[in-house]
Amino acid sequence: MAAQRRNLIQSHQSWTDDLPLCQLCGVGTATNCEYGPDGKGTQSHPNEDGHLRFRGEDGCFLYGVFNGYDGSRVASFAAQCLTAELLLGQLNSSHTDSDVRRILTQAFDVVEKSYFETIDDALAEKAHLSNYLLPHNENVTFHQNQKVQERLKELEQEVSGGAMAVVALILNNKLYIASVGTNRALLCKSSSDGQNQVLQIGRPHSTDNEEELQRLAALGVDSARVRQAGQIAGQTSTRRLGDYRVKFSYGEIDLLSAAKSRPVVAEPEIHGSQSLDNVTGFLLLLSEGLINALESAHGPEQANQEIVAMVAAELALQSSLEAVAQSVVERVKRLHHDVYVSGRQRAPFCSRHEDMTLLIRTLDPPPGDGAPAQGGRIYPVSVPYSNSQSTSKTSVTLSLVMPSQNTLTNGTNTASTLEEGTPTPRSQSPTATLQSTNTQTQSSSSSSGDGRLFRQRGSQAAKPDETGRVPPYVDFTQFYRLWGGDHSEAQSTHGGLGPQ
Numbered sequence: 001m002a003a004q005r006r007n008l009i010q011s012h013q014s015w016t017d018d019l020p021l022c023q024l025c026g027v028g029t030a031t032n033c034e035y036g037p038d039g040k041g042t043q044s045h046p047n048e049d050g051h052l053r054f055r056g057e058d059g060c061f062l063y064g065v066f067n068g069y070d071g072s073r074v075a076s077f078a079a080q081c082l083t084a085e086l087l088l089g090q091l092n093s094s095h096t097d098s099d100v101r102r103i104l105t106q107a108f109d110v111v112e113k114s115y116f117e118t119i120d121d122a123l124a125e126k127a128h129l130s131n132y133l134l135p136h137n138e139n140v141t142f143h144q145n146q147k148v149q150e151r152l153k154e155l156e157q158e159v160s161g162g163a164m165a166v167v168a169l170i171l172n173n174k175l176y177i178a179s180v181g182t183n184r185a186l187l188c189k190s191s192s193d194g195q196n197q198v199l200q201i202g203r204p205h206s207t208d209n210e211e212e213l214q215r216l217a218a219l220g221v222d223s224a225r226v227r228q229a230g231q232i233a234g235q236t237s238t239r240r241l242g243d244y245r246v247k248f249s250y251g252e253i254d255l256l257s258a259a260k261s262r263p264v265v266a267e268p269e270i271h272g273s274q275s276l277d278n279v280t281g282f283l284l285l286l287s288e289g290l291i292n293a294l295e296s297a298h299g300p301e302q303a304n305q306e307i308v309a310m311v312a313a314e315l316a317l318q319s320s321l322e323a324v325a326q327s328v329v330e331r332v333k334r335l336h337h338d339v340y341v342s343g344r345q346r347a348p349f350c351s352r353h354e355d356m357t358l359l360i361r362t363l364d365p366p367p368g369d370g371a372p373a374q375g376g377r378i379y380p381v382s383v384p385y386s387n388s389q390s391t392s393k394t395s396v397t398l399s400l401v402m403p404s405q406n407t408l409t410n411g412t413n414t415a416s417t418l419e420e421g422t423p424t425p426r427s428q429s430p431t432a433t434l435q436s437t438n439t440q441t442q443s444s445s446s447s448s449g450d451g452r453l454f455r456q457r458g459s460q461a462a463k464p465d466e467t468g469r470v471p472p473y474v475d476f477t478q479f480y481r482l483w484g485g486d487h488s489e490a491q492s493t494h495g496g497l498g499p500q
Contacts (some may be wrong), residue, residue, distance in 0.1 A: 016052070016083050022061050025053040025361045026321025028329035032289070034352040039341040049287050049355040050075035050163070056087040061170040065183050065285040065357050069235060070161035074115060074242035078163055081111045086169065093172050100171060101270045104178045108165075108241075112266040115242050119159045123244060126155040162235070162243030166285050167268075168361070175283070176272030177201045181237040182288040187274070188281040188308050189363075198308050201271050204288075205239040207231065212238040220258045229255060232264060241266050276363055282311065283361040289354030294332050296349040297339040307332075311360060325360045332356065 029049065033041035048068035055061055064082060068075030085107035091100065116123075129148050164181025177185045182204040189197045205212050207230050213223040216238065230236060233246050233253055240246070246264040250256040256263050284307065295303045310331050314324040333356065340350035 016054070016080055019083065019087070020055045022053050022055045022063070022361070024061075024321070025063060025359065026323070026325040027051050027053060027360075028322075028325030028327070028356075028358045030329045030333050030356040032352070032354045033333070033337075035337065035340050035350075039337070041337065044352070046072065047355050048072040048075060048163075049289065049357040050079045051285075051357055051359055052079045052083055053359060053361075054083060054087060056091070057089075058092050059170075059172060060087065060091050061361075062086055062167070063169075063283075063285060063359055063361055064165060064167040065287050065359050066163045066165045067181065067183055067287045067289060067355070067357075068161065068163040070243075071157070072161075074161050074163040075165075077115050077118070078111050078165055078241050081114055082107055082165075082167065085110050091169075091171055095171070097174075097176075097273045100169065100176055100273070104167070104169065104176065104270055105268060108178065108180065108266055108268045112241060116244065116247075119244070122155050122158045123248075126152060126159065129155070159244055162240045162246075164237050164240055164288060165268075168283060168285060169272075170276065173276045174273035175276055176270060176274075178268040178270045180205065180239045180241060180266055180268050182206050182291075184284075184286045184288075184291055186284040186286070186304055186308065188284070188311075190280045198304055200304055201274075202269055204237070205269070206236045207238060209238065216259075216263055219263050220260045221256060221263050222258065226255055232256065238263075239265055239267065239269075278364075280364040282315070282363055284308070284311065285357075285359040285361075287355065287357040290329065290332060290356035290358055293336045293350075293353040293356060296353070297332075297336045297346060299346070307358075321360055321362065325358050328360075329356050329358050 029047070029051075031043050031047045032045060034044045035041050048071060050064075050066040050068060050072065052062060052064045054063075062083065064079060066075035066078050086103070090103055090107075095103070129152050133145065133148055133152075164183050166177065166179045166181075166183035166185050168185060169176040169178070175187070179185065179202050184204065185201040187197075187199040187201060189199070203209055203211075207213070207226050213227060216226060217223040226232065226238075232238065232255055233243070235243075243264070246253065246256065247262060250259055250263060286307065290307075291303060294306060298306060307328070310328045311324065314327045318324050318327065333353070336350050336353050340347050
């Protein structure tokens with residue numbers, strides 16, 4: 001059985017390939033990059049992130065972002081195993097909130113145990129060969145020693161590695177978030193009175209999380225040393241999937257050697273349920289690499305607001321959720337690179353970034369086929385955003401026009417695009433207030449703007465002429481008048497610009 005699981009995890013194919021994808025979701029990714037002195041970047045290792053985005057039965061949707069390290073094995077295994085533990089009949093509409101939380105906790109426990117079953121043979125062989133090389137064993141020749149060392153290196157590569165995970169489950173139109181580690185979940189909600197909230201659901205399980213440090217201290221770990229070190233066995237997370245070193249060999253790790261029991265755990269922190277009835281907006285799942293890249297470039301103070309602003313801007317411009325998510329990831333990547341080559345204050349923090357993954361799930365679908373409502377919906381979002389190095393608050397007010405049916409998908413869509421003639425009445429797109437709230441710290445900030453960056457067209461939809469073309473809806477009369485006044489000599493020479 002262990003050998004079969006090991007073959008499955010190493011396979012490039014997955015049984016989840018045949019599951020229906022959620023059409024209200026898009027994912028963007030970027031591989032890790034390390035910059036040289038000339039500003040050119042090189043990938044230092046294969047992509048280790050993973051994600052899932054499936055539509056189950058009985059109104060159940062499952063999403064996840066996994067941040068792997070020391071290989072992609074654990075992230076890949078977790079995505080497949082969690083899907084099997086949650087979407088094969090375990091959940092239905094009759095379950096209560098406590099039932100769902102219990103099933104989510106059990107699913108993570110099964111993932112952890114099942115993963116270690118896939119590597120138990122390799123761990124046993126590794127332990128046997130390590131004992132074989134004990135210093136007092138005089139029967140080992142140099143050649144035998146060399147072969148054993150090579151085999152031990154292969155086994156270490158096979159069994160090492162772990163992953164952090166953030167998983168979102170929607171059941172009965174209620175949202176549940178389960179997290180292990182340092183990935184992040186953000187919920188952007190737009191209310192009917194124009195108030196818009198960005199909620200960070202939960203806090204990262206990291207070495208600067210007070211609750212996690214208290215948990216470690218209760219186990220006998222010196223939490224002050226952990227805080228000062230900033231990492232445990234190479235990672236900032238205090239909870240993670242896999243990673244046998246901190247699960248079975250923590251006594252050999254100096255920071256954890258005093259622990260009375262296993263200090264780094266895979267138990268998820270679960271938040272929910274959060275009702276999504278009458279909620280408009282979007283849900284974001286972000287990998288640690290994406291968060292760190294943005295915070296390295298602009299500081300951590302406004303990272304949530306910045307990423308929401310980018311998503312809002314791209315939603316207003318593009319009809320494919322896949323393209324929206326990828327564009328946002330590319331923007332973060334460019335910001336990170338530009339800060340590095342600028343040589344400014346934060347440049348030393350931007351010499352490299354890890355793999356980045358962003359999952360976007362739009363909210364407020366109608367009952368039935370899971371597509372946006374016919375005629376579209378407007379999401380007014382006012383967010384502080386700045387492309388500059390400064391993290392001071394500058395405002396952009398956007399009206400997020402969610403396209404009509406079949407326009408937002410998780411991939412290429414040939415059915416329809418954003419209808420250029422769809423009117424967006426100004427009365428439906430008020431200047432809104434953003435409240436950024438962390439569900440643990442309850443901190444908030446607000447801002448507003450004049451919206452001049454994104455203007456909606458008039459209240460009347462443009463009508464195609466007899467050729468099927470839509471007449472121009474931008475009036476350049478004032479531009480031509482000003483141009484003509486300032487360039488009369490040029491116009492007399494070259495025949496002028498604009499309509500004659």
